[in-house]
Amino acid sequence: MNAKAIRYHRYGPPEVMALESIEEPALAPGQVRVSLRAAGVAPVDTKLRAGLLQGRMELPLPKVPGRDGAGVIAASAAEGFHVGQAVCVIADMLGQGTYAETIVLPAERVVAQPDTLSVRQAAALLQPGASAWIPVVRTAQVQSGMKVLVHAGSGAVGSLMVRLAAHLGAEVWATCSSANKDDVLALGAAGVIAYDKEDFSALRGFDVVFDLVGGDTHDRSYPVLKPGGQLVWLVAAPIRERGEEFKVRVVRSMIDDDPQCLREVAMLAQQGVMVPTVGQCFPLAEAARAHALLESGKTARGRIVLDIG
Template sequence: MKAIQYSRYGSPDVLELVTLDDPVAGPNEVRVRLKAAGVSPIDAKLRSGALQAHFSLTFPKIPGRDGVGVIDQIGEGVVGLFIGDEVCVAADPTRSGTYAEAIVCASSRVVKKPPNLSTSHAAALLQPGVSAWISMCRTAMLSEGMSVLIHGGAGAVGCQMIQLARHLRLNVTTTCRAQNIDYVLGLGAHRAVAYDCYDYGDDYRDDFSLLRHIDVVFDLIGGETHARSYQVLKAGGQLVYLSATPFENQAEKYGVSVTRAMISDAPEALHAVAQLAGEGVLMPGVMATLPLAAAADAHRQFEAGQITRGRIVLNMEDGS
């Protein structure tokens, strides 16, 4: 099989296209013949060595957290899955990933592909979808009619948060680049703040910190954005954050709570996200598709800040 791998930490240049033997499914595992893989920020951070303190990698390493394909081998003890099933994969970040024509993983790490999603959209579903679902449905204290502020609404996680928030009947404000205003409003946001444009017109505020009485802020950014988010919360409000730029916790000063969303690939979360996508609630964001061989280019675009909407998806079936 063809795969992308790297044998040391470094720049995107360490990513190489190689030919390897197909992996073999062991007990409680399945082999998935992959059609596409989503390119996630964690893929680039693992490759660069930025997460060495949190993840211990074995080299050579095939990157990739998200993927979609067809089961073509089933190990002993697997129940509920069959050869020929189309599935989405949430790969273990410390093992072989999805930038390959095949992957072996625990059967608990795959879910049936929602039939209404294209291959590219299915490849970008699980990792950002799980982040959104755990943040909103297992971490935040939400009820119908609440006002929420979602930072980075055009990103892969943010776009699914907006859709999930509308499904939960929340009042949604989001921040994004000016060029993505129409995009996030189309996803279901009631209001958008263009953080990079200070003369966008009368319809949008350019400073989210002028907002008030927000029930919950979802912080996907950290740093200065986190610091400016406290003042928009009402007394007793909640700030939920994912892994982000370091920040100072000022919860006591403002009379609010600060909670980290503990993201994991729990089967409950994977199945919930797949079900919501199948019901038409969640549609992953896909900015572009590239052939597998262009994985290094995808990482360069991410590190250059050029991925402003959703994910880049690597297509295994594109031989160019």
């Protein structure tokens, strides 16, 4: 059987993507086939499509983009899942992705959809959720009484970091644009610095800073930390490491698709802790428009989602 999917056959601008008919892959033992209803659009999707990560990874072309998705089990050759079950999925970065009507993937890349989430929220859960959970829980080991600052607190990952760190009992501050200040306060932040009107570098005495931006934002974060504090960064703009100068620990949090992490994220979503923020939504056929919007830098709140069916 054939299914519709967005694909690109070469690296380039958003327009290299097109809606095509592809053959559904066969189901192997330990795998499930999911009929997708929505897919999240992540910054890494645009970087891969543009060829910006060629030095680090070589994609098999043609490529169906997309890491996150939500849908229902259409067929199962794995234990623990049944036909008709609502699920969230996270595709391998180098495999075929979620901008498609259907996907086949190993069962460890699938979790039951929390019934607290809409389909669109479920499609924006696992990749941002893992990117928030690993730095907060594993890397920084945030706990009650800590004071933490989250840069880009209104984004897909930053908003989940704010929610999670507040849930763990930390005093959470965040940076975002003035337009999103009230939204971030509603996530549980004790304070918000609007970077277009205020200077966060005047803050002092923080245990942890989570840097999702890099560049100048990273450089100005060092004085915010108290001696012995942690500056935790993810993939971002180039940084200048100054940990020894400020007597703080600078550590890159390495994000992976660890099944235990995915289960923890889903459980926290079920509890109402990690609730994804959904930004603008587009039909699957308009994936190029979604990529263009993301690359324009004009979306700063939540995750863009593609509606599939």
